[in-house]
Amino acid sequence: MNIVFNSVNKSYGIITALKDIDLSIDSGEFVFIVGPSGAGKSTLLKLILNQTRPSSGQLLVDNIDLSQSKKSEVDKIRKKIGVIFQDYQLIADKSIEENIALALDIVAYPKPDISSRIDSVIKRVKLNHRRFLFPSQLSGGELQRAALARALAVEPKVILADEPTGNLDIQNSWNLIKLLKEINEENHTTIIMTTHNLDIVDSLDKRVLYLKNGQIEKKTKS
Amino acid sequence: MNNLNLTWHHIRRSPFQSLTAILVMVLCFFSLTFFLIVSDGFSVVLNYFETKPEVTIFLKDGLDRNTIDSIQKDLSSYKSIKEIKYISKEKALTLYQDQNKDNPLLTEMVTSSILPASFEISVSDPKVLEQIASDFSSKKDTVDEIIYQKDIIDSLLNWTKIIRSVGLIIVSTIGTIGFLIIFIIVGMKITNRKDEIRISRLLGASRFYVIKPFLLEGIFYGVLGSLIGSLVCFILAFYFSQRINIFFQPIIFIRSELNIYLIFLLAEIILGIVIGYLASWVGAKRYIKF
Secondary structure, three states, X not given: OOEEEEEEEEEEOOEXXXXXXXXXXXXOOEXXXXXXXXXXXXXXXXXXXXXXXXXXXXXEXXXXXXXXXXXXXXXXXXXXXXXXXXXXXXXXXXXXXXXXXHHHXXXXXXXXXXXXXXXXXXXXXXXXXXXXXXXXXOOHHHHHHHHHHHHHHOOOOEEXXXXXXXXXXXXXXXXXXXXXXXXXXXXXXXXXXXXXXXXXXXHOOOEEEEEEOOEEEEEEEO | OOHHHHHHHHHHHOHHHHHHHHHHHHHHHHHHHHHHHHHHHHHHHHHHHHHOOEEEEEEOOOOOHHHHHHHHHHHHOOOOEEEEEEEOHHHHHHHHHHHOOOOHHHHHOOOHHHOOOEEEEEEOOHHHHHHHHHHHHOOOOOEEEEEEHHHHHHHHHHHHHHHHXXXXXXXXXXXXXXXXXXXXXXXXXXXXXXXXXXXXXXXXXXXXXXXXXXXXXXXXXXXXXXXXXXXXXXXXXXXXXXXXXXXXXXXXOOOOOHHHHHHHHHHHHHHHHHHHHHHHHHHHHXXXXX
């Protein structure tokens, strides 16, 4: 699933969040987006997820123009994307298992296979012992792993991770990155991750996009 | 968690809101059933009078036998006459005493001299009644008063219209309140679960996917409210039916045919589904903005 930005601009009233973005992300790539707060990193992810639409320009996700897409097309694309939010976005009154089950139900995962799929992803993120607990009963690191488990469960073609290490200690941050790297290499899942943590970026030989004032300042391999 | 489980989960999570919605719907459908039964009863009464056309001609006192025979002969000349029954003063007294046998005070002072003799005429064509009433009302020397079903039917029709109008107003008002309460409760529940809805949408859930549990919840209130409201009213109607039917004798005001009540019940459940579905759909449309 490739993602292409063609001269995309995004403004919120008089504030320009993204300016003239030209970008192409191929299927199976692992891309870091770095930059200071307010640079437009989260807006870039929101555009891919169609939480907001470009003010001008063209944004193609899986060859569908999201700037003009119908709601049903947006729903289809979102089902192919796993998202890890900085603030986890887990449903408070559902257990971790139920949160994952909801994501699987949304993508119409075969009902008889749901339980085994939950087993598999929960083991992968090492949360077996927390399966039936609610988000309020988990630590920050565990919550982030739960969010990752939910994103992984639906076998996404793309994972969007919005500063997933922002609330984690060093050890948990490295564990999460290691897991994302494995998923990228094993399943060729496209991963787009925003972060402030340059140590993590420098440690991996992946494409890095530097955003500043809504513009891509440079593109490098770290 | 399938949709029914999710709906049940929503209902259990806010039991007082759910209880309020159900009680209002019960009240709405209890009122509707009550007016349906009363309206049906009046239709039966109307039908009874419409299909049993009769006129009663009360005679003046002191008429001789020849005059009475002459009146009877005149009456016999009309078409569609089924029966002409002469009720003498003595017979009238016997009937009066029979009707009031449980109340000696009403019978003690009454003698045959104060009760008028009369003719009771039944016909097969109700139009003839009007003709007889018109012809005999001009015979002031022999006829004291004429009573025939047109007055009763007109009066009953009037009452039926009033009861139906009042019923319609009350049921519409309560129905609107029920609709608004479900609308508000669904709105509150959506507001309480807006994070869940927003997250579900971001995970790719369609708008219908997130609305569906709320629609089912509205339908649940409608079905349960209509079922309880109508069944309670039916039970009360059956409980009091004997006393009510004695009052309306020989007319059966509250019918005992189960089919009619099943039709009422089915119609009310369908109406409950429509109200519940529409209210929750409007609520979901109003409050789910993402």
